[in-house]
Amino acid sequence: MESGLISIGKMAEMSQLSVAALRLYDELGLLKPKYKDPETGYRYYDTAQNARLDMIAYMKELGMSLGEIGDVLRKEDIVLIETILAQKNEQLHHQMRALRAQHDAVERAIASIERYRKSPVQGTIVLEYIDCRYLWGIPCTENFYESGIRAFEQEQASLRQALLKRGFSQVLSYNVGTSIRKEDFVAGLFVPQDTFVFVGYRDRLRLPDVTVADSGMYACVYLNSFDDERDCAARLLEHCRAQGWTVCGDYFCEILTEFNVFDDSKRSMFLRLQVPVSFDK
8 A cells, every 4th residue: 555545534534525425436436546455455545636636626616426437537528518507507597497386486475475374354445556567478268257166166277287398387377367458447337358467577578568557556356256356347447437447458466375274165365356447636
């Protein structure tokens, strides 16, 4: 055995690794000891081999697996390193987009629950300023106001499928709504136009045909039941007329949050019905 070699324990201590990790590196061919005692099986290392351990640690920090690191070390191919890192880069971008979407969903959920806690008594009509929002949706294929909740569930399922096909997480589909064209709403016709999701500023760049709900004053009413939407929406329209407010955009039914965690027999929704209004001066 050469002089100056150190035991596997000393090498592990110096490199901040475990003895088990060094044994694994030996088995995988990532780092062979300078000397292995044929009788005892003890491994001995040269301190200069820390340079290889530093390179292994660096590649692990870049997200490379031990198998990928082994390929690079065996082939000594700089192009292979570039190819692997390019793949890792794309994976990281995908993970970052997913995390941003999850973070946005968490913030929306917190805001929705807070809005629920602070909302007026169910059925009370209020006037609210609502910021600009981005919407993406698909046309409704059935009038669920006539057909009922099962038709509504089918529309929501179709929306989720459309989102998943475009690479979006299902979590986005928990901030949904439906719309009625202004002309139909003003005429008292309950014919759903689209089912949609509210998307963030970043997501709108990845989806085609995103529409904008302008900021402004909205006449709103809150309720806890899908079954009461039509009656409450009709009351909302009558209230706007009585106040002399002009409906100036499409009607939205927004699902602020759901409470199925408390009742698994049906979809329990907290809704905000809303329509943009303008005032004669």
